[in-house]
Amino acid sequence: MAEILHVTGLYKRFGGNEVLSGIDLSVGAGEVVCVIGPSGSGKSTFLRCINLLEEPSGGQILFKGQDVMKMPASLLHARVGMVFQQFNLFNNMTALDNCVAGQRRVLRRSREESVRKAMFYLERVGMLPYRDARPAQLSGGQKQRAAIARALCMDPEVLLFDEPTSALDPEMVDEVLSVIRTLKDGGLTMMIVTHEMAFARDAADRVVFMDAGKVVEDAPPSKLFVKPENPRTQAFLARTMRG
Amino acid sequence: MPNTFFGWIGFLLEKYGGMFLSGAANTLLIAVVGTVAGFIIGLLVAIVRTIQLKRDAGGLKRAALGAAKLLLNAYIEVFRGTPMIVQAMVVYYGASQYLGLNLPAMTAAFLVVSINTGAYMAEIVRGGILSVDAGQKEAAIAVGMTHWQGMTGVILPQAIRNILPSVGNEFVVNIKDSSVLNVISVTEVFFMSKSAAGTYYRYFEVFFITSVIYFILTFTFTRLLRLVEKKLSGSASYTVYGSQSSYQAEIEVKRDPEGEA
Numbered sequence: 361m362a363e364i365l366h367v368t369g370l371y372k373r374f375g376g377n378e379v380l381s382g383i384d385l386s387v388g389a390g391e392v393v394c395v396i397g398p399s400g401s402g403k404s405t406f407l408r409c410i411n412l413l414e415e416p417s418g419g420q421i422l423f424k425g426q427d428v429m430k431m432p433a434s435l436l437h438a439r440v441g442m443v444f445q446q447f448n449l450f451n452n453m454t455a456l457d458n459c460v461a462g463q464r465r466v467l468r469r470s471r472e473e474s475v476r477k478a479m480f481y482l483e484r485v486g487m488l489p490y491r492d493a494r495p496a497q498l499s500g501g502q503k504q505r506a507a508i509a510r511a512l513c514m515d516p517e518v519l520l521f522d523e524p525t526s527a528l529d530p531e532m533v534d535e536v537l538s539v540i541r542t543l544k545d546g547g548l549t550m551m552i553v554t555h556e557m558a559f560a561r562d563a564a565d566r567v568v569f570m571d572a573g574k575v576v577e578d579a580p581p582s583k584l585f586v587k588p589e590n591p592r593t594q595a596f597l598a599r600t601m602r603g
Numbered sequence: 604m605p606n607t608f609f610g611w612i613g614f615l616l617e618k619y620g621g622m623f624l625s626g627a628a629n630t631l632l633i634a635v636v637g638t639v640a641g642f643i644i645g646l647l648v649a650i651v652r653t654i655q656l657k658r659d660a661g662g663l664k665r666a667a668l669g670a671a672k673l674l675l676n677a678y679i680e681v682f683r684g685t686p687m688i689v690q691a692m693v694v695y696y697g698a699s700q701y702l703g704l705n706l707p708a709m710t711a712a713f714l715v716v717s718i719n720t721g722a723y724m725a726e727i728v729r730g731g732i733l734s735v736d737a738g739q740k741e742a743a744i745a746v747g748m749t750h751w752q753g754m755t756g757v758i759l760p761q762a763i764r765n766i767l768p769s770v771g772n773e774f775v776v777n778i779k780d781s782s783v784l785n786v787i788s789v790t791e792v793f794f795m796s797k798s799a800a801g802t803y804y805r806y807f808e809v810f811f812i813t814s815v816i817y818f819i820l821t822f823t824f825t826r827l828l829r830l831v832e833k834k835l836s837g838s839a840s841y842t843v844y845g846s847q848s849s850y851q852a853e854i855e856v857k858r859d860p861e862g863e864a
């Protein structure tokens with residue numbers, strides 16, 4: 361399996377506060393890696409370092425063997441997409457234009473091609489009927505599905521999700537998770553920070569448990585959820601599964 | 604000679620109506636040019652001031668940006684911290700004494716009002732940018748947009764909508780404050796009024812007319828700006844396109860655009 365992401369010794373400090381303390385992780389093509397862990401453990405910071413929304417303080421991140429720090433920023437961001445907890449759809453644009461803007465400006469695609477692609481992915485996430493709606497006119501689940509379509513339009517090789525369902529009302533969680541499942545079936549490589557343990561268990565190829573800025577355990581869900589090795593993983597799972 | 608208030612008003616209007624009109628036209632022109640140019644200056648300054656350099660930026664780039672930001676801050680402080688009447692004198696006489704440039708009065712007027720307004724606009728735009736959720740900028744970066752693309756395509760369109768009332772206010776201020784340009788003999792409506800008043804020593808009557816002119820200008824444009832704001836606050840409805848199976852079903856949905864889910 362070809363390696364898409366390779367992270368070694370990743371450190372991140374905010375002032376004197378060390379948030380990531382030497383992370384090593386590798387993600388293969390087509391893999392779905394779910395990242396779980398207590399709040400404040402550095403999961404978001406880890407994802408944000410991968411596509412350089414945060415600048416790492418140390419370590420190396422390779423994207424298909426290339427050092428991301430040496431890649432042109434636009435290229436990196438087009439290859440490594442991001443879906444946010446708060447959706448962050450462009451509020452001044454319709455759902456369709458959200459999907460078109462990046463293609464036009466960053467990839468320099470023609471208007472026709474951009475719209476064709478946007479329609480294709482909006483259809484895939486079930487948002488085609490709402491293409492003319494602005495973010496403020498959409499529900500949380502609809503916004504997140506449109507945001508996923510926006511990311512897909514850039515033809516990313518990896519898609520990073522930072523708690524894509526945490527800001528959603530419970531009844532909208534499933535519509536977003538089922539969209540993510542279809543992406544897995546399509547073979548897209550994904551890293552997903554999530555608190556949805558049931559989803560991680562059946563959708564992930566690997567689950568990574570993070571605590572206090574470190575990867576504590578990294579195993580297939582069948583192992584990590586059933587027979588976790590590390591006591592911290594055990595304690596975390598005991599706490600979350602009970603709740 | 605007339606001997607009543609209204610007699611004088613009528614007399615002065617008849618004799619100097621043309622001057623009042625051309626003065627008012629110049630005032631309006633200065634306010635429009637100054638506000639539009641100042642707004643563009645403000646946007647550009649704000650774009651530069653919000654640049655954040657990348658990890659790999661070289662020392663030269665860093666120094667250049669630092670110097671540019673310092674200069675822009677100085678510009679804003681100086682032009683907000685001194686009266687426009689003084690700025691007009693300095694620019695006009697500075698240009699003639701030290702640059703050998705005899706600026707036409709109107710050119711000097713456009714220059715001074717634009718630069719002065721630009722300093723205020725830069726701060727207004729900055730406030731507008733701060734009012735836009737930080738997630739918008741992150742999303743722009745995350746799809747690969749450059750600072751310029753994110754600013755012009757995502758951030759500023761939202762910021763401008765938020766600051767439109769303040770921008771309109773600057774325009775109204777410029778209609779009124781361009782009166783100080785009479786010190787460099789710009790033929791705006793205050794200057795014209797002073798000339799008209801001097802001939803017959805009818806200061807009260809002339810400036811009564813002048814204040815009515817100013818009020819008509821500011822009142823009209825305040826109302827116009829309200830209308831524009833309403834227009835820009837956008838359509839509250841959108842069409843839901845029917846599914847493939849029933850594409851004839853198109854539903855107009857009206858929902859409060861501010862009412863977040």
Ligand SMILES: Nc1ncnc2c1ncn2[C@@H]1O[C@H](COP(=O)(O)OP(=O)(O)O)[C@@H](O)[C@H]1O
Binds near residue numbers: 377399400401403405
């Ligand atoms: N921009 C920032 N500046 C300072 N501290 C930050 C910043 N972003 C995150 N942190 C800190 O880093 C730690 C990890 O945060 P985060 O990565 O968001 O954790 P998680 O996503 O696992 O909840 C937290 O203690 C948080 O306060």
Ligand SMILES: [Mg+2]
Binds near residue numbers: 403
């Ligand atoms: Mg987080």
